[in-house]
Amino acid sequence: MEKQKAAVVTPGSFYIPSGRSSSVERVVEQMIPMVPAGFDTRIFGVREPGRPVVGSIDGVIPVHRLPGGARYASAVIQALSAWRPRVVDVQNRPLLACKIKEALPDSKVVASIHSLTYISPPYMDRESAGRVLQPLDGIVVNSMYLKHEVTARHPALRDKISVNPLGVRLQDFTPRWNPSSEALREAKLRDRGWQGRRIVMYAGRLLPIKGVHHLLAALPELVRAVPDVMVLIVGSPYYQSGRPHPYERYLHDLAEPYLGHVTFIPFVSYPAISYWYHLADVVAVPSAEGEAFGLVNVEAMASAVPVVASDAGGIPEIVENGKSGIVLPLPSLGKQLGAAVIRLLNDEPLRRELGQAGRLRAARSFQWQQTAARWHELMQKLASL
Structure with a gap:
């Protein structure tokens, strides 16, 4: 039986794996290779001049690298539209997650939110954040604190929010x-x-x-x-x-x-x-x-x-x-x-x-294996809906 497809979309700020990136990319680099078997998983990130367009993490998880800057969102949507994943996890870019959901309505799209930064001014006000988050199929946060903060701002989203603490090797x-x-x-x-x-x-x-x-x-x-x-x-x-x-x-x-x-x-x-x-x-x-x-x-x-x-x-x-x-x-x-x-x-x-x-x-x-197992369980649940 063919595995269901799962896409992980990084913010598009740093080439991965590189060692010189933010904690968001590190979460992807550390967690995704430890996800239990069950999905055909690809990571989508930004391209860096002189580096391979397609690579991998640990020789296991493919990484597809796309044009960055203002072209990143459209390049991601184009790549996902061609591949048609069942689930898409967008890391710390909720607006991009919303655009992907509009373009791929049959895919289950999740925003993994690492902080309040991108759902707060100057990026967006509370009303705009609510409009961006509402169409999504799920929201993943890394602490109960963050769940409480997002819920306080957007009570209607309460049932969409899952907590998945981060880890360490x-x-x-x-x-x-x-x-x-x-x-x-x-x-x-x-x-x-x-x-x-x-x-x-x-x-x-x-x-x-x-x-x-x-x-x-x-x-x-x-x-x-x-x-x-x-x-x-x-x-x-x-x-x-x-x-x-x-x-x-x-x-x-x-x-x-x-x-x-x-x-x-x-x-x-x-x-x-x-x-x-x-x-x-x-x-x-x-x-x-x-x-x-x-x-x-x-x-x-x-x-x-x-x-x-x-x-x-x-x-x-x-x-x-x-x-x-x-x-x-x-x-x-x-x-x-x-x-x-x-x-x-x-x-x-x-x-x-x-x-x-x-x-x-x-x-x-707080080990990455535990974070990966929770992520896998959530994605399986969404994929089955």
Whole structure:
């Protein structure tokens, strides 16, 4: 019996698989190859000059690469119209999902929404978002927080929304606390001249909504309490561009008086980022606004490193306060962040306890195989309708 066809449409921003893309493309790259057998699945993405027009992920899932920019939507619709998939999952571009549904009314079309960004101004107002989402056959979000937010704005969509938390590949991350891992970590620290330093890490884009300024504003407190502290800021404002950003300059200004205690590492591709998690004693996730999920949380947990995070958005669904990390109320983040980090830096048994619990939680609840199995079940259900 011929398999039913399932299309996964990426946002069209980054060529995949590349390692230098947003978390949305990473979800596709990591999840789709793990989907159980049952569909003839193709991924549709953007073309990059000098690269193959048709490729694959892991040599298994075909990737069809189409013209980008203003031509991307029409190219996707043309390709899908020729292939006629039964189900189409459009990643984080709800307007494109709506256009595809109009062009392929017999296909079941889902919008996977990774944040509120593309259903909020300046992209669209609430009324427009409702018109875009209403014709779709399903909406997939990555946290209960995001489901509640979308439902609050569009109550009529409640029954269309499914929650599918994201995941991590445990084998990509070296967990702390076993003798061989600690010996390797010490060797890495010696190579960098950081032996004896206690490491606090931030990983992600350097944007105001990520709250990196809260961590750097706590530097005076951190340095007084933990004189050997080293704060690693791993990331850039943009995924692929090194162009300057005012907020990045502001962060460097905050760090200027403490250059012996701060190191900025530009954007690191996945899975090379695991090197830096392995050095960390604590990972800070000081998100200043509603973070829908935050892959950095599960990556830190996979590395058996405790997280100190705000309670923004879906973070409390991932990091269990007092069990796999410390979760702080967003309004008091600026006042409490430093003290929480210092507490962990000065208490190795607690770091070990929270870190090992985080690794176990990631293994039990946040692996890509689990995300893929839920996605497969949802697509099968839609395909049968």
